[in-house]
Amino acid sequence: MSEYWSDRFAREGMIWGDQPSPTALRAREWFVEQGVQSVLVPGAGYGRNTKVFSSDFVTYGIELSGAALELAAEWDSKTQFTEGSALERQLDFRVDAVYCYDVLHLFLAEERRSLITASLEQLRPGGLLYFTSFSDEDPNNGCGRQLEQGTYEYKEGKYAHFFSDADLRTHFAGTEIIGTEVWEETLHSLQGESHKYILREIRARKK
Numbered sequence: 118m119s120e121y122w123s124d125r126f127a128r129e130g131m132i133w134g135d136q137p138s139p140t141a142l143r144a145r146e147w148f149v150e151q152g153v154q155s156v157l158v159p160g161a162g163y164g165r166n167t168k169v170f171s172s173d174f175v176t177y178g179i180e181l182s183g184a185a186l187e188l189a190a191e192w193d194s195k196t197q198f199t200e201g202s203a204l205e206r207q208l209d210f211r212v213d214a215v216y217c218y219d220v221l222h223l224f225l226a227e228e229r230r231s232l233i234t235a236s237l238e239q240l241r242p243g244g245l246l247y248f249t250s251f252s253d254e255d256p257n258n259g260c261g262r263q264l265e266q267g268t269y270e271y272k273e274g275k276y277a278h279f280f281s282d283a284d285l286r287t288h289f290a291g292t293e294i295i296g297t298e299v300w301e302e303t304l305h306s307l308q309g310e311s312h313k314y315i316l317r318e319i320r321a322r323k324k
């Protein structure tokens with residue numbers, strides 16, 4: 118996984134452009150309302166979304182790819198990035214909120230559990246979770262070889278898990294689920310290409 122992303126970041130640079138996801142802006146609004154002071158972003162990439170948070174909150178990013186982190190250091194110097202796996206606890210303290218954009222669907226079931234467990238371990242009781250991932254309404258759902266229930270190798274060598282509402286809620290059982298939503302997102306590369314896909318997001322609170 119690390120090699121795949123590092124090769125892409127080294128080759129393509131800011132793969133998804135320099136604009137944040139609208140979900141990061143929505144998360145920031147919610148975090149401000151709730152008095153959040155610190156935010157963790159697992160799978161932070163090159164800092165496209167951390168930059169939304171780092172002007173208002175103390176922000177920490179965890180990212181596996183060194184190539185992404187080289188870009189991130191330039192793009193968002195206010196966030197404190199850690200190179201390592203978001204499937205394990207990396208911070209030895211707890212934050213007020215976790216925002217995680219399109220990372221959860223990259224993994225098979227056991228690793229998805231590890232990502233959520235590690236995120237909860239680094240979140241204070243009462244802290245907020247905002248996760249996005251592919252929805253089962255996305256056209257790639259069901260394409261290619263099925264690896265596990267809901268997980269497909271939809272492009273050669275690339276797989277993702279596609280979440281139904283019930284499945285996403287089951288992943289976050291044990292938290293207080295505040296709501297879920299389906300969201301159509303358009304990604305724009307710096308080269309002017311765009312790609313639409315359908316996400317499912319969840320907002321929850323750690324009990």
Ligand SMILES: C[S@@+](CC[C@H](N)C(=O)[O-])C[C@H]1O[C@@H](n2cnc3c(N)ncnc32)[C@H](O)[C@@H]1O
Nearest residue numbers: 122160161162165180181182202203204218219
């Ligand atoms: C689809 S990209 C999303 C990047 C970022 N959230 C954004 O929207 O710009 C997935 C990211 O997760 C990172 N990643 C994959 N596995 C990881 C892991 N185990 N720990 C931390 N980051 C990981 C990849 O290197 C890549 O940056």
